[in-house]
Structures are given as C-alpha cells and as structure tokens.
Amino acid sequence: MGLQQSEVPVRENRLKSIIYYSGNAAALTDPQKADSFVHKERSYSQCSDCAQMCAGTITYFVRNAAVVVHSPMGCFANTPVNDTQFRNASLERGQDPDRVHVLCSNISENDTVYGGIRKLQKAVQECYDRFRPEAIFVHSSCAAGIVGDDIEDTAADMEKKLGVPVVPVYCEGFKSKIWSSGFDAAYHGILRKIVKPAEHRQKDLVNIFNFLGSDTFTPLLGKIGLRPNYLVPLASVETISHMSEAACSSQICETLGTYVTKELEDNYGVPKVKTPAPFGIEWTDNWLREIAGYTGKENIVEEVIRTEHERIRPQLEELRTVLKGKKVYIFAGDSYAHNVGSIVRDLGMELVGMTTLHHDMHSDSSETGKDTLAELVKLYGDIEHYTVCNKQPYQVKKIIEELRPDVMIVRHMNMTILGGKLGIPSLLEGETNISAGYDGVITTGKRIRNLMETRGILKTLKEYNQFPYSKWWTDQEDPFYFEKK
Numbered sequence: 001m002g003l004q005q006s007e008v009p010v011r012e013n014r015l016k017s018i019i020y021y022s023g024n025a026a027a028l029t030d031p032q033k034a035d036s037f038v039h040k041e042r043s044y045s046q047c048s049d050c051a052q053m054c055a056g057t058i059t060y061f062v063r064n065a066a067v068v069v070h071s072p073m074g075c076f077a078n079t080p081v082n083d084t085q086f087r088n089a090s091l092e093r094g095q096d097p098d099r100v101h102v103l104c105s106n107i108s109e110n111d112t113v114y115g116g117i118r119k120l121q122k123a124v125q126e127c128y129d130r131f132r133p134e135a136i137f138v139h140s141s142c143a144a145g146i147v148g149d150d151i152e153d154t155a156a157d158m159e160k161k162l163g164v165p166v167v168p169v170y171c172e173g174f175k176s177k178i179w180s181s182g183f184d185a186a187y188h189g190i191l192r193k194i195v196k197p198a199e200h201r202q203k204d205l206v207n208i209f210n211f212l213g214s215d216t217f218t219p220l221l222g223k224i225g226l227r228p229n230y231l232v233p234l235a236s237v238e239t240i241s242h243m244s245e246a247a248c249s250s251q252i253c254e255t256l257g258t259y260v261t262k263e264l265e266d267n268y269g270v271p272k273v274k275t276p277a278p279f280g281i282e283w284t285d286n287w288l289r290e291i292a293g294y295t296g297k298e299n300i301v302e303e304v305i306r307t308e309h310e311r312i313r314p315q316l317e318e319l320r321t322v323l324k325g326k327k328v329y330i331f332a333g334d335s336y337a338h339n340v341g342s343i344v345r346d347l348g349m350e351l352v353g354m355t356t357l358h359h360d361m362h363s364d365s366s367e368t369g370k371d372t373l374a375e376l377v378k379l380y381g382d383i384e385h386y387t388v389c390n391k392q393p394y395q396v397k398k399i400i401e402e403l404r405p406d407v408m409i410v411r412h413m414n415m416t417i418l419g420g421k422l423g424i425p426s427l428l429e430g431e432t433n434i435s436a437g438y439d440g441v442i443t444t445g446k447r448i449r450n451l452m453e454t455r456g457i458l459k460t461l462k463e464y465n466q467f468p469y470s471k472w473w474t475d476q477e478d479p480f481y482f483e484k485k
C-alpha cells in the first residue's frame, strides 16, 4: 500500500473489519483472535448504505472545491448535503458561509454499454466552468466501476487541461460492506493529489480530522498554547494542501481518521497521536499529554490538567448525583461509540450495552495496544452486551428491548426515531465536537439530564406505535438468528 497506488484497499481487507458480532467486548480486543472473526457477509440485510456517502462527508464541504459524482442519478440522490448545511456549519465554526458545488455525470443505461468517459469529461469541464474551483473531486460509483471507466487517466488529462487538481475518489459501493472505506478513499485522493510536502513546520498547529462541528478544540488546545487545524470539511483547498506542516495529527474518532493520520505520519513525518480522541476526562488527559510531548509543552501540561479537573469538579459531581446508575445503551460508528463510553463512565452511568456499525479488528497504526475498544475495556471494564450491527433496525430493536436502557446515545438520526418508538429517550450525537474535552463531559451530562424529562411523552408514543414485523420474528429471541443459522 502507498500513495503511489490509485486506490487504498477497503477495510475488510486492510483492517479485517466485520459487520456483525454478538458477545462481550473484551473478546474483540484480543489481537491473536482477530483473524478468527470473518463476519463480512450477512444472510439477510434489511438495509445498507454506500461508501460514497462517507466520501461525500469529507469532500462536499471543502471550500473553493467542487465534486463530480460519476454515477447514475440514483446514486446522486444519496448525496447528503445542501447549502443550508454548509452555511450553518460555517457560521457555527465562526467562518464565512459557502455553498456546495456538486454535479452528477448522469450515467445512463447506454453508458453502461459504451462507457461513460465522455460524460465524465463533460461534467468535469462543466464543473470548472460553473464554479471555477481550486480542486475537483471525482467520485466513482458502482456503475462506473463495473463498466471500468478509466477515471484515473481522465482525471489526469482534465487536470492538465484545467490547471487544477482533479482528484479521483474510488468509493464504489459494491467494493466494501464497510461504509467507512469511503473516508479512506477520499483521504487517499487528497493525500495523492492535494497535500504538498511541508515547507516549514508550524510547531503550534495540531491537525484535527473531524466532521462539520463547532470550534471546541481552540479552547481545549489553547490551554497549552496550541491551535487546531480543522480538516477536512470547512477547510479550504489551500489549508488542506498544507496539512503536512502541522506538529502532529489527531481526530475526533479513530474510525474517521485512522488512515489519513497514519499516511501523514509515514509520508510526511507528521506524528499521529496514538492515544484515543479526547472524550472523557482520562482520555483528554492522555491526549493532551501526548500532544504536549510532540510540541514541547510538557512543562505546562500537568498544571493545566490539574486546573481543568478542579474547574469541572462541582458541575461533574452534581451531574453524577442525578445520573448515577442510570442504564445507558450506545449505538454509533465503530470508534465513536467507544468515545461516548468513556464519557458515560465519567458520569457514573451504567453501560448496559453498545452496538457499533462495524468493527475494525486491526488499526492502521502499528501500535495495536492503542485501539479504542481495548482502551475502553481497560477504563470501564468489560462490556457484557457488545454487538456489531450495520444498521438493521429489525435486529437493533430486539437488542434494545432486551437491554431496556433508561437512555440511548446514538450517532445517527434514524436511531433516535427507533428509540422514540420504543419509549426510550435518545440523545443524538450528531455534532461530535461539542462532546470533546473536559467541557464535553459536562455538556453531555447536561444534555442527558434534560433528555430524561422527555420520558412521559415517549411512553405515550410507544403505546401508539406499531412495528411492521411479523409475529414469527417478534417471537424469535436471538437478534442474530439469521447469521447463526
């Protein structure tokens, strides 16, 4: 593997990722057993998603850039983006609003016989003429991949003609059951075509790979005299091109940033922060300490940590009194669920279960001991009911009914709806940055406390709700019935 390759291998092959599992958490953290878990196919799927969506969450929000989705219009309908989102996210970050610049090449049936390259060339040209971007991303799709359209050469030709980077992103949905492979595909294109070697190091700059989200890392890193470099959404092409100048790289979630931070380290010498992202008190302490080591701030970091603990202590104790022993269930993408688990532990809540959308059995980092599930098990203890499930509401409903949590914390909107139908208050972790750092623990605690007040209305909602499942499925006890058969 390397940046000279046009594509990065998908996660099933690179990280031995799995899409279903039911057991305890500790069993998944044993590197010796990693190869024994090969759950990459399902005998029945209720729904699925596409790597292109994950690639889009990275590329659609790059300032001064544009995207051509080389696909039929149906794939383009999956485009999870609009101008309002871009504008609101920019304002929240304290930046000027921008607009989304995305076109679809509109591959038709005819093109799947004769090839769609001419349409791609036309779309890239149209994209340049309309938006005058500083870079153009070209997303591939199942149709383009199966037909074998030569996106690589077309992008290279158009790049020469237009004088701006034209970046292939190989995110065909059929290639991977792990949608997060789309993150890696987008980063791979960025690293190959946009990032430049560092002219000088910016010793106080820390790369933070994140999604759209508010500016909570400036106050956190500012305490030790450092600045965040938010990447990639909402950053400009120019900013992205200089990510190699940072003192080190971290992310809000290992699942999001595992590949790009590792490649930045290997190819540009930017150290990857190996400790888990700064969610929960102990992980924030460790994160600050490691970053202090890369930036020469060791002399002040311990005092900052001590002061921060003192600062949040009164509010934390108050929240613990209210939330202690409350049963919580977490559903999120792989590593972000572990981040939330770290916060929940600080709030004194009981983690009755956790489900992640997939699980990477290996990390891109060579330091296997630093995988976030292993770190969570070390911090919290084993999680008896740990499941991996790539959405599949028919299964998740059963998991939740068995665990009967007081509250759910979920990363995706559709899960809050499921929680509501089951009468369970559900906290949406849609904006991840607000949960980071010491203040993130307090913010999350307050949000959960307020959420518990909605139990009454949800109880009513549950009484009036009907699920579409047959009696046969309702009577089955095992959520993973189909896989075990």
Ligand code: SF4
Pocket: 049, 050, 051, 052, 071, 074, 075, 076, 078, 140, 141, 142, 143, 171, 172, 173, 174
């Ligand atoms: S690229 Fe493939 S999986 Fe993705 S939306 Fe299009 S057809 Fe579906």
